[in-house]
Amino acid sequence: MNLEHNFTGLGEAFFSKTLIKPLLEQRLVEFNQSVAAFLSIDIKSPTTKSILSGEQAVLNSLSMVYAGHQFGGFSPQLGDGRGVLLGELRGQDGLLYDLHMKGAGPTPYSRRADGRAVLRSCIREYLASEAMQALSIPSSRALALYDSREAVYRETPEPGAMLLRTAQGHIRFGHFEYFFYQGKQEELDALIQYCLEYYYPACLEAESPLESMLIEVVKRTARMIAKWQAVGFQHGVMNTDNFSFTGETIDYGPYGFMEDYQPDWICNHSDHEGRYAFSRQPGIGLWNLNCLMRCFSNHLTRDQLVAILQTYEPELQTHYDELMLAKMGLGDVNDLHVLLPKLFTILLAEKMDYTLFFRLLSRIGENDFSCVLDEVIDRARMSEWLALYQAARSKVVVAWADTSDLMLQTNPKFILRNYLAYEVTQAAEQGDYLPFRRLLNVLSHPFDEHESSDVLAQRAPDWAQSLEVSCSS
Known part of the structure; x- marks a missing residue:
């Protein structure tokens, strides 16, 4: 394992050297072989195994310092x-x-916290990151999950755990905010150069490398959020310190995959004002990017920064339209803009499951809408919409059946429902990881039928309606 330490070259203004503190009687309970193969990691090597678990110290390991806007308020110093x-x-x-x-123990930025993670949150992140990967949404990936016999105290004592994850980068919008608001121009310049060299090297050839890089950051962020909206994913804590400069979904906490269609759904029980509600995510993405752009006000003019931000909305809308056209098997964006608002009004009124609806839509016959109509109360209104949909879809040159096959590879059968995460966590806390691995398998291949696991595609039962997730998740 050829571990490099390029980030340390920026200097100690960017981090504090920190070692992993292994948990009491920790065990490696899950290892992602596909990620390991991609990174050429041999877990059978005793040395590699001990390095990854923290049992053998990595002298250049570190915790990063950054700032961030949290629920709209600025925190001048945060960190890992x-x-x-x-x-x-x-x-x-x-x-x-x-x-x-994650969960490696106290760091200089722990703010009197224990620096630990619980098994519940590590399992939720492992499942979510692999589900997002399978849905083609840029995301951090889980590499290894460790459980332990060490108790970690949240509302109640819970099993402690650690999650080793990978991402192209962990530099956040908050990194730039930290150095900008502290007036550390030299460090800010070094960070800009680092990101150009390691994340956006093609931009170095542009007339204005920084401007070119920021346009790409804006577009990556826009495309990421468009994908969130298309699949019904809600991040839950869209603070600027949780936004990746490389356009990846990171920091899975109180996230959720929407079940019944609710545009103003709030998955995070701690978000009392609904700042990060599902329908507000595109706007918050732009708000966060605006915070980021302020950090370059000494490098670019206001007009340049405004022009960069103006690439966000068309990029997000265009990509969202492309994704929804594929989900609905349509070819004309004008038809989409007519059909989609009407459909969302019906889904909201019917309390229709977002994921299940689009899966059913993929299965309707050219003249047989029964599989959808059997799921609604107001059949007349849905029939009227389906007639409009049929007319729009008939414009597509591809045969109806072939379009349906393409839709089945776009509309997942399985998503990570909150109650499923709860059930596998309950089992894992008792030492049973088979439900976790079964769920992980279908989430890693969400478009396949997995007929023996049909129960994992069902709507949440009544008892699960009261389940909540918060920032402690």
């Missing part, structure tokens, strides 16, 4: 309160990827 960056590995694509341990 429970995370340790071991270093970077070169992937099969030639790019560098971070190895980052």
Whole structure:
């Protein structure tokens, strides 16, 4: 394992050296072989195994410092309160990827917290990141899950755990905010150059490398959020310190995959004002990017920064339209803009499951809408919409059956429903990881039928309606 330490070259203004503190009687209970193969990691090597678990110290491991806007208010100094960056590995694509341990113990940025993670949150992140990967949404990936016999205290004592995850980068919008608002121009310049060299090297050839890089950051962020909206994913805590400069979904906490269609759904029980509600995510993405752009006000003019931000909305809308056209098997964006608002009004009134509806839509016959109509109360209104949909879809040159096959590869059968995460966590806390692995399998291949696991595609039962997730998740 050829571990590199490029981030340390920026200097100690960017981090504090921190070692992983292994948990009491910790065990490696899950290892992601596909990620390991991509990063050329041999878990059978005793040395590699001990490095990844923290049992063998990595002298250049560190915790990052950054700032961030949290629920709209600025916090001038945050940082990895429970995370340790071991270093970077070169992937099969030639790019560098971070190895980052969650729940590694106290760091200088823990703010009197214990720096630990609980098994519940580590399982939720493992499942979510692999589900997002399978849905083609840029995301951090889980590499290894460790459980232990050490108790971690939240509302009640819970089993402690650690999650080793990878991402192209863990540099956040908050990194730039930290140095900008502290007036550390030299460090800010160094960070800009680092990101150009390691994340956006093609921009170095542009007339204005920084401007070119920021446009790409805006567009990556827009496309990421468009994908969230298309699949019904809600992040839950869209603070600027949780937004990746590389356009990846990171920091899975009180996230959720929407079940019944609710545009103003709030998955985070701690978000009392609904700042990060599902329908507000595109706007918050732009708000966060605006915070980021302020950090370059000494490098670019206001007009340049405004022009960069103006690329966000068309990029998000265009990509969202492309995704929804594929979900609905349509070819004309004008038809989409007519049909989609009407459909969302019906789904809201019917309390229709978002994922199940689009899966059913993929299965309707050219003249047989029964599989959808059997799921609604107001059949007349849905029939009227389906007639409009049939007329729009008939414009597509591809045969109806072939379009349906394409839709089945776009509309997942399985999503990570909150109650499923709860059930597998309950089993894992008793030492049974079979439900976790069964769920992980279908989430890793969400478009396949997995007929023996049909129960995992069902709507949440009544008892699960009261389940909540919060920032402690």
